[in-house]
Amino acid sequence: MAFESKLIPILREGVEIVKMISFKKIKDSLAKKYPELEPPIIGKFAGALVNTIFGTPSQEESFVVFARNHADLIAKEQTSLGGMLEEIRIPLTDALRIQSLCDHQEGLDNTAILQQAQELGILLVDRDLPLPHSFIELIRRLGSGFGLLLPPTPNTDAAISH
Helix, strand or coil: CHHHHHHHHHHHHHHHHHHHHHHHHHHHHHHHHCCCCCCCHHHHHHHHHHHHHHHHCCCCCCHHHHHCCCCCHHHHHCCCCCCCCHHHHHHHHHHHHHHHHHHHHHCCCCCHHHHHHHHHCCCCCCCCCCHHHHHHHHHHHHHHCCCCCCCCCCHHHHHHHH
């Protein structure tokens, strides 16, 4: 149990990194598609789509109002998410499944989020559930590639494995 209680926060951090990468990808795609929109609007728009993917709607009033006022446009762009996120579908699938696993360990059921991701063309159904170590390694590489994480140093890896 002690191991599990340390592992879940680490896995959730990995999910957050995938959320950040998804946000960046969606934001870039929306900025090209809607050049007339101001960057702060594009940011809120991208945030609303990421929140939809992960089932984590923002409770902050300005975001709630934005989502309500732009519900039609958000719903329209949800259908394009598979294309916007095509190149990160593997880590996105893994992150959604890891989030579901962590939620399950904490007594929550978010299988509807996985179903929605499948319907949106994001979830790779045939992909196996990643082992925690594999997921963490994937996130390290991905986070480093996007400049969100420093690559692990050999000394750090050696210290962790002992």
